[in-house]
Each structure stands twice: as C-alpha cells, then as structure tokens.
C-alpha cells in the first residue's frame with residue numbers, strides 16, 4: 001500500500017469540497033474523499049489508532065452478532081411454520097407432497113419404484129390446507145328404486161374438490177355411486193338403514209344403544225347394546241349416518257331428525273374451561289368409552305357445520321375440537337380414557353378423524369397437535385409403518401392397521417409411500433371380515449382412498465356382504481338394521497352395527513377419494 005502524503009491530507013482538510021469551478025481544479029483524489037474518511041486517514045497518519053484495541057473491538061462485535069444470529073435461527077427453526085416451510089421447499093425440490101412424514105427408505109426398492117411410476121402425483125396437503133371453501137348443497141334424494149344407469153356429469157361438475165364432503169350432494173352422489181362401485185341395491189340398503197334409525201330416535205332427539213327402550217320398538221328388535229349410558233355416542237353415530245348421505249337440518253328427507261339430533265348433542269355437552277365436553281355421563285366415572293363418545297360427537301358437529309355453515313354449530317364444533325386438543329397426552333401424542341392419558345390406537349383414530357373433520361370444516365386445528373398424532377403412530381407401527389398395534393407392547397392387528405393407515409393418509413402419506421402400499425396390500429390380503437364391522441368400516445375407507453384393483457376387489461365383497469346381511473321387510477320391525485357381527489358389538493348392539501354398516505355403504509360419496517380426484521373432474 002502506498003504511503004499517505006501528510007501534506008495532501010492537510011490540504012484536503014483545509015479546502016472544503018464544492019462544485020465551484022475552483023473545486024473542479026482540485027486533484028481528483030482529494031475531491032473523492034469524504035470528511036470521515038479523511039479523519040480516519042489523518043488519525044492513522046498521526047498514529048492515534050490503537051490497532052490491538054481496534055481488532056479486539058471488531059472481534060467482539062462480530063462475536064455478538066454471531067450469537068444474536070444463532071439465537072434468532074434457533075427461534076425460527078423451532079417455530080412450527082418453519083418445518084412446514086422447509087418441508088414445502090423439500091417438496092418443491094423433490095416433487096414430493098409429504099409435509100409431515102420423514103422420508104425413510106423402504107425395501108424392496110423395486111416396490112417403491114413401481115409405486116412411483118404407476119401412481120399419479122396427488123397433493124394431499126393442498127387438499128387439507130384448502131379446506132375452507134363453501135359446500136354447495138343441492139340435495140334431491142336418490143330414489144333407491146331407480147337404477148343408476150348413467151353417470152351424471154352435472155353432479156361432478158359442481159364438485160368442490162377442496163372439501164371432502166362435497167360429494168354428498170344428490171347429484172354428486174348419483175355420479176359417485178356409479179363411479180366408485182356402488183349400485184342401486186347399496187343405495188337402497190342405505191335408505192332402509194336410515195329409515196330404521198329414524199324409527200328408533202327418541203322423543204328428546206337422541207338415540208340410545210338400548211334401542212329396544214324406544215316405545216315404538218318396545219324390545220321388538222333384539223340385540224340392544226349394553227352401553228345404555230352412552231347416549232351421546234349413539235346419537236353421534238346416528239347423525240354421522242345421516243350426514244354421510246347429505247341429510248342435514250335443511251336438506252334431504254330427514255331434516256327434522258337431524259336437527260333434533262344435533263340439538264340433543266348441543267344440550268348434552270358441557271362447556272368447560274378446556275372446551276365443549278361431550279363425554280357425557282361417562283366423564284364422571286372415567287368410562288372407557290368416554291373419548292369414543294366425545295370423538296364421534298365432535299365429528300358429527302364438524303360435519304354438520306361443514307354442510308350447513310350454521311354459526312351456532314361452528315362455535316360448539318370448535319369448542320369440542322378444543323377439548324380434544326386440551327386432552328391430548330403430550331408424551332405419547334395420543335388419547336385414551338382420561339385427559340392426558342397415554343393413548344391407544346382405537347381412541348386415537350376417533351380423535352384424529354375428529355381433528356380431520358374440523359380441518360375440513362375450516363376450524364382451528366394447530367399443526368403441532370397433528371404432528372403429535374404422527375409421533376403416536378410412529379410408536380405403534382411395525383413392519384416399517386405398514387401395520388399398527390393397539391398398544392405398544394401388542395402385536396399389530398388388521399383393525400388397528402386400518403385405523404393407523406387411514407390416519408397416515410390424512411396426515412400426508414400419498415400413494416408413492418411404499419409403506420402405505422405395503423399396508424394396503426396387507427389389508428387386501430385380509431379381505432373384508434364377516435364378523436368385525438369396526439375393521440370393515442375403517443379398512444373400507446382406506447381402500448376407497450387408495451383405489452385401483454385393490455378397491456374394486458374389496459368393494460365387490462364388502463358391498464354385497466352388507467346388502468345380503470341387512471334385515472329386510474320380512475323381518476318386520478328389524479328391517480333396515482344389521483345384526484351384531486363384531487367382537488365389540490354387544491356394547492353398541494344393533495344400533496352401532498347399523499350405523500357402521502350404513503356409513504360403510506356411503507363410502508362412495510361420504511368422502512372424496514384422496515388420490516383419485518382427477519378422475520372426478522369434468523372437462524368441457
């Protein structure tokens with residue numbers, strides 16, 4: 001570096017820089033230098049700068065800035081939105097749409113490749129995120145005696161693909177029944193089941209697993225459930241059967257029944273500091289079914305709000321969701337019999353479906369709570385995430401696998417997930433059960449979302465089995481109901497079986513299939 005000429009410094013300091021013609025005559029270097037630079041240079045020249053002090057000050061400043069940046073980075077990284085942001089970036093880079101699940105390599109590799117090549121890319125997270133769109137209701141109930149010969153393009157054209165429940169309009173139902181493997185007989189079975197349920201609704205608007213206590217039935221239908229105190233759960237299940245077919249307080253053939261049923265739920269719940277508690281009488285004695293009751297009733301409130309946009313229902317539905325959130329066990333990520341109790345997969349399944357219904361309805365469901373469900377599932381999975389157990393120490397079972405896989409689908413696993421495919425192939429191999437309706441209800445939803453030949457194979461058996469086992473007119477008062485065929489069926493009895501069977505036959509339109517929505521789009 002060239003030495004600084006002290007004479008020129010003095011000269012610059014004494015002659016202010018201006019735009020005057022005189023300034024134009026100054027040497028170019030002197031005109032460029034600002035006063036602060038000149039001062040620094042002058043101090044350097046005068047040897048007034050303590051280099052050691054300057055260096056230590058600079059180093060200290062750099063250290064402080066580095067610490068501040070590090071702390072800021074920690075805060076941002078731990079923020080829930082950050083994970084979503086990062087995962088969205090990863091998705092953009094990798095073409096994946098799995099925001100919630102850590103990707104792990106699953107063998108065999110060729111299975112993964114096969115899945116990636118054969119399945120369309122669907123963005124489940126987008127479907128979940130855009131869940132606040134209004135539902136267009138146009139319900140003219142299907143006449144089950146009329147054969148469905150053609151797919152109605154008009155019904156599909158009005159579908160709102162961002163809302164899972166938009167397939168429940170009458171026009172859409174006709175098209176979707178046809179498209180996804182239902183038929184007039186399955187629709188007739190649904191209609192007959194809803195008729196039986198209406199005949200067993202009590203004067204107060206609610207239902208009971210002890211359906212024989214209804215004065216019009218008076219025990220004529222056998223196989224009542226033993227959980228007589230679970231009226232909220234019974235009412236929630238019956239409402240889900242109606243709502244699943246697009247019947248609301250303002251649409252369809254059962255408006256009065258659905259309206260009074262919802263009113264029963266609203267008056268039966270209890271507003272607490274933790275939210276709207278729908279465990280009912282079970283809450284006081286810590287009944288094992290308490291959170292089944294709450295989860296089922298919450299789904300009913302969320303679906304009713306999604307279909308009606310009734311603000312009163314919205315407030316209750318959100319409060320019921322809040323109660324689920326407040327009751328989640330932070331260690332396991334699950335739910336069981338009491339708030340904050342380590343979870344079991346069956347109870348977790350109902351709460352997860354309630355949270356999903358809340359998301360679909362546009363209610364507030366924090367991302368962190370959903371992440372904790374994923375952590376719960378990780379602790380109960382086996383065979384690389386393709387099978388699930390009831391408790392951690394248990395062996396995986398088909399019913400819990402069906403629950404776990406359905407949760408995984410809503411949590412973001414898509415058809416390129418080899419572990420999901422392995423799970424679906426496992427259920428496909430198990431086939432529909434003759435005596436476990438709970439398993440059939442969940443597995444049917446998994447296979448419906450999955451689609452393809454696995455769904456066709458499953459549905460052909462499941463649909464006809466349910467149609468054939470439903471009680472008919474020759475059975476008198478039993479007509480439209482299903483007998484107990486379930487290891488847990490004695491608790492819920494005929495009403496429980498009938499509700500699950502009706503919802504299983506509503507599968508074609510109850511939820512839009514997660515991975516095959518492009519098949520429903522109508523091109524003009």
Ligand SMILES: [Zn+2]
Pocket residue numbers: 200211212216217218219220221477478
């Ligand atoms: Zn009866």
